[in-house]
Amino acid sequence: MKVVKFGGSSLANGEQFKKVIAIVTAQPERQAVITSAPGKRFSDDIKVTDLLITYAEQFLNYLDTKKIQEKIFDRYQEIAQTFELPTEQLTWLKKELQQLQERTYPSAEYLLAAFKAHGEYFNARLLTLILNHLKIKARFIDPREVGLLVSSDSNDATVLPVTYENLARLDYTDEKLIFPGFFGVTKEGEIATFSRGGSDITGAIVARGLNAELYENFTDVDAIYATDPRLVQDPYAVTKMTYREMRELSYAGFSVFHDEAIVPAIEGRVKINVKNTNHPERPGTMIIPYQEFTPITPITGISSAKHFSALYLHKFLLNKETGFTLKILNILYKYGISYEHMPSGIDDLTIIFDNSQLTEAKRKAVSRDIRAVIQPDELRWIDDYALIMVVGEGMINRIGIMKDVILAISDHNINIHMINQGSSEVSIMLGTKSADADKAVKYIYEAFFEQK
Amino acid sequence: MKVVKFGGSSLANGEQFKKVIAIVTAQPERQAVITSAPGKRFSDDIKVTDLLITYAEQFLNYLDTKKIQEKIFDRYQEIAQTFELPTEQLTWLKKELQQLQERTYPSAEYLLAAFKAHGEYFNARLLTLILNHLKIKARFIDPREVGLLVSSDSNDATVLPVTYENLARLDYTDEKLIFPGFFGVTKEGEIATFSRGGSDITGAIVARGLNAELYENFTDVDAIYATDPRLVQDPYAVTKMTYREMRELSYAGFSVFHDEAIVPAIEGRVKINVKNTNHPERPGTMIIPYQEFTPITPITGISSAKHFSALYLHKFLLNKETGFTLKILNILYKYGISYEHMPSGIDDLTIIFDNSQLTEAKRKAVSRDIRAVIQPDELRWIDDYALIMVVGEGMINRIGIMKDVILAISDHNINIHMINQGSSEVSIMLGTKSADADKAVKYIYEAFFEQK
Numbered sequence: 001m002k003v004v005k006f007g008g009s010s011l012a013n014g015e016q017f018k019k020v021i022a023i024v025t026a027q028p029e030r031q032a033v034i035t036s037a038p039g040k041r042f043s044d045d046i047k048v049t050d051l052l053i054t055y056a057e058q059f060l061n062y063l064d065t066k067k068i069q070e071k072i073f074d075r076y077q078e079i080a081q082t083f084e085l086p087t088e089q090l091t092w093l094k095k096e097l098q099q100l101q102e103r104t105y106p107s108a109e110y111l112l113a114a115f116k117a118h119g120e121y122f123n124a125r126l127l128t129l130i131l132n133h134l135k136i137k138a139r140f141i142d143p144r145e146v147g148l149l150v151s152s153d154s155n156d157a158t159v160l161p162v163t164y165e166n167l168a169r170l171d172y173t174d175e176k177l178i179f180p181g182f183f184g185v186t187k188e189g190e191i192a193t194f195s196r197g198g199s200d201i202t203g204a205i206v207a208r209g210l211n212a213e214l215y216e217n218f219t220d221v222d223a224i225y226a227t228d229p230r231l232v233q234d235p236y237a238v239t240k241m242t243y244r245e246m247r248e249l250s251y252a253g254f255s256v257f258h259d260e261a262i263v264p265a266i267e268g269r270v271k272i273n274v275k276n277t278n279h280p281e282r283p284g285t286m287i288i289p290y291q292e293f294t295p296i297t298p299i300t301g302i303s304s305a306k307h308f309s310a311l312y313l314h315k316f317l318l319n320k321e322t323g324f325t326l327k328i329l330n331i332l333y334k335y336g337i338s339y340e341h342m343p344s345g346i347d348d349l350t351i352i353f354d355n356s357q358l359t360e361a362k363r364k365a366v367s368r369d370i371r372a373v374i375q376p377d378e379l380r381w382i383d384d385y386a387l388i389m390v391v392g393e394g395m396i397n398r399i400g401i402m403k404d405v406i407l408a409i410s411d412h413n414i415n416i417h418m419i420n421q422g423s424s425e426v427s428i429m430l431g432t433k434s435a436d437a438d439k440a441v442k443y444i445y446e447a448f449f450e451q452k
Numbered sequence: 453m454k455v456v457k458f459g460g461s462s463l464a465n466g467e468q469f470k471k472v473i474a475i476v477t478a479q480p481e482r483q484a485v486i487t488s489a490p491g492k493r494f495s496d497d498i499k500v501t502d503l504l505i506t507y508a509e510q511f512l513n514y515l516d517t518k519k520i521q522e523k524i525f526d527r528y529q530e531i532a533q534t535f536e537l538p539t540e541q542l543t544w545l546k547k548e549l550q551q552l553q554e555r556t557y558p559s560a561e562y563l564l565a566a567f568k569a570h571g572e573y574f575n576a577r578l579l580t581l582i583l584n585h586l587k588i589k590a591r592f593i594d595p596r597e598v599g600l601l602v603s604s605d606s607n608d609a610t611v612l613p614v615t616y617e618n619l620a621r622l623d624y625t626d627e628k629l630i631f632p633g634f635f636g637v638t639k640e641g642e643i644a645t646f647s648r649g650g651s652d653i654t655g656a657i658v659a660r661g662l663n664a665e666l667y668e669n670f671t672d673v674d675a676i677y678a679t680d681p682r683l684v685q686d687p688y689a690v691t692k693m694t695y696r697e698m699r700e701l702s703y704a705g706f707s708v709f710h711d712e713a714i715v716p717a718i719e720g721r722v723k724i725n726v727k728n729t730n731h732p733e734r735p736g737t738m739i740i741p742y743q744e745f746t747p748i749t750p751i752t753g754i755s756s757a758k759h760f761s762a763l764y765l766h767k768f769l770l771n772k773e774t775g776f777t778l779k780i781l782n783i784l785y786k787y788g789i790s791y792e793h794m795p796s797g798i799d800d801l802t803i804i805f806d807n808s809q810l811t812e813a814k815r816k817a818v819s820r821d822i823r824a825v826i827q828p829d830e831l832r833w834i835d836d837y838a839l840i841m842v843v844g845e846g847m848i849n850r851i852g853i854m855k856d857v858i859l860a861i862s863d864h865n866i867n868i869h870m871i872n873q874g875s876s877e878v879s880i881m882l883g884t885k886s887a888d889a890d891k892a893v894k895y896i897y898e899a900f901f902e903q904k
Contacts, residue, residue, distance in 0.1 A: 266768075345876030399858065409851065410851045424797030
């Protein structure tokens, strides 16, 4: 049994649905299908999820929602028409779209979650109808009925472990099982959505729960590339990578999917195959456990992200003070701030933050508290901080890799804040000025993938 | 006014005393003199401080102390005889040596501190007598009388700030002021010694207290070398280095003096000149504030120390857990353990400890608690951990320095646990297997000091 997940662009219109159906029916093992909401059909198009958000907002602001409802309905109707599905078969959709605003919700947040989730919900039901219309055995699986239970965080839910037991009990023969992605149900019976990579998470949960042999993640790229195609022309397509390579690369910006989205699949040891809906014959990228991986190249990929800041502290005799870091962490904890890394020198400490953890007010509060408690000789924020990850299971001769990384960037006047090697067995981390990050990635890529 | 401190080997016998007197009298500015206890005269010799410890132990064990007292007295008498000091001028010394065991002490620890301190005390008084005998104006300064006040930690005291006010009030004209090193007096009036680098600390305290223009630290080496002379033949003698270079190099094993010993001098912005008692005409090494320093070479020195261990932790999705490090630090804090560094990867964390912070029992307790609280996927101790510091104020093109460091070691099959660059502005830190540390230092030294 394989779990097959399709992204929004793969389900944006009837033509894309045809490709999806061809993929799903090509193999009987492709039995569980996860749908996203219809994505953009062209670059200026609006995703159905965004239309649903607009719908929710208009409703909450007592505006007329007739037009937006029509707009949403039209998206699904357009798909249905491609398959000549009789119009009356969509009556339920129109009705449920209207009913969304007639139900009661515990809060505006839960209302928003329920509205958003219906993009996937409608698409899964529609796909089921179309498959049945095409005489393909298919069954819609409602997350509420199957017991895809999630935490009570309306728009940022996490899966509850009981879900896997519930999924394992799912009864089926040879029909396709069509799951809507992106949402689950709380213990209180409310719809709650995942935060990021919504449908990818559902796919990973279902893959684990049904004990799938493979999780095929269909998107609109041929493969995961060794680096960002916006930085390097035609970068090397990675055929195989390990879970932890994926995770380390995702950390600094690899965006095929969010690394946390695939966690349930990793936990279930389900291999993941990233493939292109438009070219399903291409092998794509396999993401596998490292036990099954034989590295061919020393480096698998290079990624970078610019959404970091750093706080530099200097205090004479700093490292002799017991509890010094503890005091700082308690301050961060007090303001609910997570840090990313904390490299230290003898009398120096740098704390690297994801900018999402900081606001101007939090920065000020942290600076003030640290000044009061620690009395540093120097306290300075570095705003434009980028992290570069050079990742590879093949990094066995690590000092040799380090040499090549350094040689690649040393002659290019790149300002390196930090080099962190050896914390991870499969990566080297560099901190640079944001302005230098793209350049650095490019030079490192060239050194490993073009000159060899 | 200059403060001049002499180490144990510089005051080991009469011949060495002659050199000391020549140095002290060569310049009228050399007015404050700090003595150590007589050190070894030959390699198998026993330092007077160690004789005094034996004396204390024998006394505490109700053994006869006559022989050990004689042995100690003989060391001073031998020096006195070189200068033909009349025997009766040492009657007080014999008497006070005996009185040491007749006094009462708050504890065995304070007894030990008082016994140990007398090595310096006798030497300072003896030097004063000899100077006076030679018609040189000199006055013994008793730390108890001048108010060199220290914390009530019998054998690990730290100076109290009031000491500087007390020293500033010291009245003198043109006589030499002879201070015994290594000890001060507690608020309760007890003798307490410093822990490490004892006489160096006294020198630094007096230099700050008397607002000296220079603190001359006389020892038995010509200079501070760019690296350990046991690893490299005739290493480059450093003529100038900054306080922080000294501190970063000392951190990993530079042993001319303990870095914390010079803190009072640094706080008072007194320059320090390390010189050789046997070759006082040689310039030695000047340690100065970085504001007054113009680097000539990119690297000032390379040091290494092997007294470290590391705890490696791996946990999937580690960096997403708020408070993760906080939990670990609270465990360390509970057992009174300071850590040195904490480099982190994405799902990995390494905590580096000075072995002095660990016992087998503490290791076990920490491992147990971390397993219980954090539930890491992997927890592993790395025992033979060495840190190498590559230090230089001239490290402006840091990526270039990094390149040279890596090139120096990359072809030598050296196992590098960790590279930490950028935390300090003046150093690069490497973590290696202990067995590889000496080799690595040698190759880095050669790259910077021999090929250029």
